[in-house]
Amino acid sequence: MIDIDPSGILVRYNVKMEKEMTPEEAAEELYPKDSIIYPIAKAIFEGEEDDVVEGLEKAISSGKDPISLIDDALMVGMGVVTKLYDEGIIFLPNVMMSADAMLEGIEYVKQKAGRAPVVKGKVVCHVAEGDVHDIGKNIVAALLRANGYDVVDLGRDVPVDEVIAAVEKENPLMLTGTALMTTTMYAFKEVNDKLLEKGYKIPFACGGGAVNQDFVSQYELGVYGEEAADAPKIADFIREHGGNIVKLREKFHKH
Structure with a gap:
């Protein structure tokens, strides 16, 4: 029996894993x-x-x-x-x-x-009518505030007319909506239609467990945000480039 030293074998196949950074x-x-x-x-x-x-x-x-x-x-x-x-x-x-x-x-x-910082702009946030799941909206609101935006938080299960009234009163640069249940996301289409009826061409950033890009793309003002962290990015983009929905979709939708 030939005495082979196993330590010298297969060395070239031994892929040395690079240490992951913490x-x-x-x-x-x-x-x-x-x-x-x-x-x-x-x-x-x-x-x-x-x-x-x-x-x-x-x-x-x-x-x-x-x-x-x-x-x-x-x-x-x-x-x-x-x-x-x-x-x-x-x-x-x-x-x-x-x-x-x-x-x-x-x-x-x-x-x-003894004074407040200059606010980047105002954003109205809400959870769709009929939907009580507000963790996503809370995250969106926190991240917007942390990025220097003044957030008008309407809470959860917000009636469509209340959303429209808030947009009329606050004149925000953007509206956000979150929905976790598929049964509630159709309220977004209603919000969209009523805003258009009143002549508001405001970007309406929508996200949440129930919502996908195809659905949001069906209505004129909809901009899909896959993650809560997209909200401040969308707001920043609007500040820099204006609220053109086509441009926003080019930037934030997956093609």
Whole structure:
């Protein structure tokens, strides 16, 4: 019997797995290097509200303008969160914790400054009439607020006429609707038709478990948001490029 050393065999087939990066390591590469901003961005990523406030406190006492820290620190931290969420490295519960920490930070700097930051724009959010499942809408509202939008949250199971009245009163740049049940999503078509009747050509971003792109594409104002995180992106796009539904669909619909 020939004595063979097995350790020398099959080496070339032994695919060496590259070590996966942890979310923390991935975030570390994206944080700003600035020693004042870094701890705030990191605290946002970690969802640590107390650490966010502590970081902001230090930044303000070092001479930073409180309101400027929204864009220069809080948004930067949220940008890290959004990027890693888009890449599938972190998941929705992490995003929600970060959004809460961000909102806490915004409240703190507003108190310190004695004035409110400039709001990017107003968005009306609601859950379709007959539908009581509001977790999706709550996430949409939190992410919009964390990205600097003023949210008018109508709640769940909102009658169509109430949605129309809110659009007339608030004149938002966008309306969002979520539906988890297929029986309730037809309210969106009604909202769409009544808005058009009254001459409103406002983008109507719809999503939720029951809703798909084909359904949303059937009515004139509908823009499909596959995930809650699409809501602030759609709002940002409207601010930069206007509320043209065709352009919005080109950008956000899968072709």
